[in-house]
Amino acid sequence: MSIATQDTAIRTGRVMRTLIYLVLLLFVLFYMLPLYVMVVNSVKPLEEITGGGMMNLPQVFTLEPWAKAWSSAQIGVEPTGLSPYFWNSIKMVVPAVAISTVLGALNGYVLTKWRFKYDTIVFGLILFACFIPFQIVLIPMAKMLGLMGLAGTTWGLVLVHVVYGVGFTTLYFRNYYAVFPTELIRAAQIDGAGFFQIFWRILLPSSGPIAVVSIIWQFTNIWNDFLFGASFAGADSQPMTVALNNLVQASHGVKEYNVHFAGAILAALPTLLVYIVAGRYFVRGLMAGSVKG
Amino acid sequence: MGFLDIDNTTKSYGAVEVLHKVDISVQEGEFLVLVGPSGCGKSTLLNMIAGLEEITSGEIRIKDNVMNGVHPSKRNIAMVFQSYALYPNMTVGQNITFGLEMHGTPKPERDKAMKDVAQLLQIEPLLDRKPGALSGGQRQRVAMGRALVRNPDVFLFDEPLSNLDAKLRVDMRTEIKKLHQKLGTTIVYVTHDQIEAMTLSTRIAVMNGGYVQQLGTPQEIYDTPANIFVATFMGSPAMNVVPAKVALENGRPVAQVSLFDGSTVALPFSQNNMSDWAGKDILLGIRPETITDEDAADRKSSNIAHMTNRIVVTEPAGSDTFVTMTLGGKDVIARMRSDADVHPGADFMFAVNMEKAVAFDPKTENRIAP
Numbered sequence: 001m002s003i004a005t006q007d008t009a010i011r012t013g014r015v016m017r018t019l020i021y022l023v024l025l026l027f028v029l030f031y032m033l034p035l036y037v038m039v040v041n042s043v044k045p046l047e048e049i050t051g052g053g054m055m056n057l058p059q060v061f062t063l064e065p066w067a068k069a070w071s072s073a074q075i076g077v078e079p080t081g082l083s084p085y086f087w088n089s090i091k092m093v094v095p096a097v098a099i100s101t102v103l104g105a106l107n108g109y110v111l112t113k114w115r116f117k118y119d120t121i122v123f124g125l126i127l128f129a130c131f132i133p134f135q136i137v138l139i140p141m142a143k144m145l146g147l148m149g150l151a152g153t154t155w156g157l158v159l160v161h162v163v164y165g166v167g168f169t170t171l172y173f174r175n176y177y178a179v180f181p182t183e184l185i186r187a188a189q190i191d192g193a194g195f196f197q198i199f200w201r202i203l204l205p206s207s208g209p210i211a212v213v214s215i216i217w218q219f220t221n222i223w224n225d226f227l228f229g230a231s232f233a234g235a236d237s238q239p240m241t242v243a244l245n246n247l248v249q250a251s252h253g254v255k256e257y258n259v260h261f262a263g264a265i266l267a268a269l270p271t272l273l274v275y276i277v278a279g280r281y282f283v284r285g286l287m288a289g290s291v292k293g
Numbered sequence: 294m295g296f297l298d299i300d301n302t303t304k305s306y307g308a309v310e311v312l313h314k315v316d317i318s319v320q321e322g323e324f325l326v327l328v329g330p331s332g333c334g335k336s337t338l339l340n341m342i343a344g345l346e347e348i349t350s351g352e353i354r355i356k357d358n359v360m361n362g363v364h365p366s367k368r369n370i371a372m373v374f375q376s377y378a379l380y381p382n383m384t385v386g387q388n389i390t391f392g393l394e395m396h397g398t399p400k401p402e403r404d405k406a407m408k409d410v411a412q413l414l415q416i417e418p419l420l421d422r423k424p425g426a427l428s429g430g431q432r433q434r435v436a437m438g439r440a441l442v443r444n445p446d447v448f449l450f451d452e453p454l455s456n457l458d459a460k461l462r463v464d465m466r467t468e469i470k471k472l473h474q475k476l477g478t479t480i481v482y483v484t485h486d487q488i489e490a491m492t493l494s495t496r497i498a499v500m501n502g503g504y505v506q507q508l509g510t511p512q513e514i515y516d517t518p519a520n521i522f523v524a525t526f527m528g529s530p531a532m533n534v535v536p537a538k539v540a541l542e543n544g545r546p547v548a549q550v551s552l553f554d555g556s557t558v559a560l561p562f563s564q565n566n567m568s569d570w571a572g573k574d575i576l577l578g579i580r581p582e583t584i585t586d587e588d589a590a591d592r593k594s595s596n597i598a599h600m601t602n603r604i605v606v607t608e609p610a611g612s613d614t615f616v617t618m619t620l621g622g623k624d625v626i627a628r629m630r631s632d633a634d635v636h637p638g639a640d641f642m643f644a645v646n647m648e649k650a651v652a653f654d655p656k657t658e659n660r661i662a663p
Contacts, residue, residue: 186345187378191392191439192366201391205382 042066042261049257065258069247069266073259076246082263085243089223089270091154092239096161097218103162104169104214105207109199111170112177113185123174129167134227145232152234160232161222169214176210177203212281220271240267296321296479297342297447302351304337312337312503314351319496322477328490329500330526335483336451338500342481343372343449355446366395371440372449375456377432379424379439386411386420389438396443410438413472430461437472450482454489466492487527491515499523518651521576521658530581530628534653535621537577539570546570548577548652550600553619558600563648564663575661576653581615583646584627586634590644598645607635618643 041049042065044058071081111123141160142151150156180203188198204211229239238246244267248260295318304312312334319325327335340346342353344365353360360368371392379388389410390403398406411417414434424432433453440448453469454462470493473480484490490497491511499506499514499522507519518524518532525531537548540559546567547559560577583591590597605624608615609631616627616635627643635641652661 181376181378183374183376183378184380186343186365187372187374187439188380188391189345190343190365190370190372192395193391197395202380202382 038261038265042258042265044258046254046256046258065256065262066266068256069259069263073247073256073263074250074253075243082240082243082247082266085238085240086266088154088233088237088243089240092157092161092237093219093222093270096158096165096222097215099158100162100165100169100218101211101214103166104171105173105204105211106199107166107170108173108175108177109203111174112180113182113198113203114195123170126167126170129164130171134164138227138231142232151232152237154233154237156232157228157237157239160228161218161225165218165222168217172210172214172217173207176207180206209281212278216274216278219274223271295319296323296356297481298352298354298357299338299342300352300354302338302341302353303349304334304341304346305349310349310503312341312349315505317498317505317508319479319481321479324473324480324482324493324495326482326484326490326494326497327500328484328487328497328526329506331485333500334503335485335500339372339449339451339481339483342447343370344368366392369443369446370449371443371445371447372451373436373440373453375452377424377436377453377456379432379435381424384421384423385416385427385435385438388424388435389420389442392439392443406442410442413441414438429457430465433457433465437469441476446479448478448480450480452484453482455484455486469493487529491527497527499526501526516649517660518578519660521578521653524578524651524653524660528580530615530626533579533581533584533620533623533625534576535579535623535625536574536655537621537652538574539567539572539652541568541571544568548575548650550577550621552600553603553605558598558602560598560600560645560647560650561596562650562652563596564652564661566663567652567661570652570661574655576655576658577621578651578653578660579625579645580649581626581628583649584616584625584643585629585646587642587644589630589633591646591648594646594648596647598647599642600645601640601642603640604635604637607637616641 037054040057041054043061043063045060045062045064048056048059069081070083070086072079073081075082075085107126111119145151145156145159148156148159150159184202185198188202193201223239224241225239226241226245229242230245233239233242244263247263297319299315299317299319302312302315303310315338317325327338329335337346341348342360344360344363348361355368355370379385380391383391386407389407393403393406407420408417411420414437416431416434416438419427419431419435424435427435436453450469454465457465466489473493482489482493491514494511496508496510497514498508501522507514507523509517514523514527518527521534525534535550537550537560539562540547540549542559542561546562546565548562548567549557549559551557587599602618602620604616604618606617608617612631614629614631614633614635616629616633618625618627629635653659654661
């Protein structure tokens with residue numbers, strides 16, 4: 001009796017597993033398909049795409065569309081390619097990610113290790129920033145940037161993204177530091193370390209996993225942002241996403257789909273790179289602090 | 294004037310007073326242990342000496358300097374924490390010298406101090422390792438090294454052995470005692486373990502409910518406990534406390550205690566002032582090791598009483614055998630030699646060393662002083 005049951009259990013197990021793998025495979029194909037379309041079409045001459053057969057592998061392999069998208073495609077009125085906008089994005093993303101991460105870490109440190117009256121309310125208010133939709137602040141933010149003389153500059157965009165990102169980074173670091181042993185802070189205090197010395201020497205070196213989470217999250221969000229870039233950037237501070245839109249939306253001439261595909265991949269590559277380099281810390285960091293011990 | 298004075302110190306959180314007027318003066322080179330059950334305020338008091346908790350009222354002085362409001366790092370104290378609190382990102386060497394570095398000591402001096410301490414604690418081979426790669430006992434040593442290197446006026450230990458396994462705990466206890474004898478430093482040590490308190494201290498403060506119940510040498514605490522709390526908290530197994538009635542026999546005060554069958558036995562007091570309590574109820578405190586068989590009774594004692602009582606349970610523990618009986622309606626434990634001829638259910642003649650017995654007032658629970 002028991003042997004028979006075991007037998008069926010194994011057989012259903014096998015059937016189920018095959019089914020599960022089939023379904024998973026289907027999902028993989030479904031998710032990979034857009035990437036496949038983008039990659040194959042970005043290395044084809046334009047005639048192969050307009051002649052139909054978007055799904056076919058390229059008959060003639062060419063990197064011409066990539067080169068054109070990067071350095072000579074018509075963006076708006078100038079034939080500059082995406083490269084200057086790529087650097088605009090970098091100049092905006094790097095400081096914005098760095099500043100918002102450090103500020104989040106400082107906030108988390110204060111909210112957990114230097115507790116004060118009503119600190120949970122302060123934390124709640126900071127957290128509130130995570131839930132405010134972008135559209136609501138567009139006009140007030142434009143006014144503020146104007147008043148500060150930052151309208152249309154990269155630093156204006158950095159400020160906007162820092163303000164928006166601090167809510168998230170504070171949340172990450174607060175939860176991470178909440179389970180960081182307070183005795184360590186006390187030991188450092190007795191050893192004579194001050195507020196910032198404890199932060200730099202004791203806390204930050206132990207914050208690797210959560211810093212990675214914060215950096216990936218912030219980098220992806222800020223790099224991919226379109227609304228703030230389109231709203232607040234000047235002609236010489238437009239980020240990659242806005243430029244890509246201008247490239248694809250150009251209303252004159254032939255639609256160079258292969259160049260558009262190459263440009264879109266170029267715009268997506270940096271976030272992909274960050275995931276590949278730091279991704280394995282991501283899940284670990286997200287889980288950290290959720291379970292004690 | 295002591296080396297470390299805790300002068301009428303209280304601590305309140307809002308309206309709740311958790312420490313009530315603590316008054317302790319510690320001399321230089323003393324080893325003071327604060328002992329009590331969890332929540333008695335002993336760690337709070339230690340943190341107040343360290344400067345990690347504010348003092349609500351009263352004063353704490355080290356070498357006659359008032360410490361109220363002085364930053365922890367400027368009190369010239371060092372603390373060993375329960376969790377060791379080693380900095381996980383630094384090597385053992387960096388952990389030990391971090392405090393010196395923060396106080397601006399030049400590197401050559403730091404290295405020399407580190408070497409001396411490492412030699413003293415025999416942790417030289419560990420200096421380049423991270424705390425994560427150390428065993429519990431090694432971490433404990435490093436934590437002590439970090440405290441020693443600063444050469445502080447007062448060492449504060451916050452339950453430093455409670456994270457170690459039983460055997461290591463006993464070893465480290467001896468190490469700490471050796472270290473204290475060798476260096477002659479002033480130590481305040483918090484523990485909930487009464488054996489640690491007895492073995493390590495030169496003086497003990499037994500605390501409960503935010504009050505210092507008794508302050509004295511280990512012997513004083515053990516032999517003349519101030520009240521029933523101290524009597525039963527210190528010592529293992531705990532002191533037996535049984536209801537008794539004081540009577541006079543031939544002009545001598547005796548404690549009448551009921552045996553297993555309801556008959557009473559008269560145990561004569563050594564303290565003559567117990568005559569004043571004649572006719573009144575008291576609580577009689579008898580340590581387990583003062584109830585023995587006739588042969589093991591203390592020969593130096595001038596007051597051995599005898600009683601025949603029925604044995605309920607025997608618990609052989611190797612070195613001793615614990616015998617449970619009913620006395621005054623309570624379970625009473627006697628600590629017998631392991632070869633004593635005791636059997637459950639049998640009647641046995643016990644010898645009670647009444648010189649060591651203490652009496653408590655049942656109303657106040659305080660000891661009736663001789």
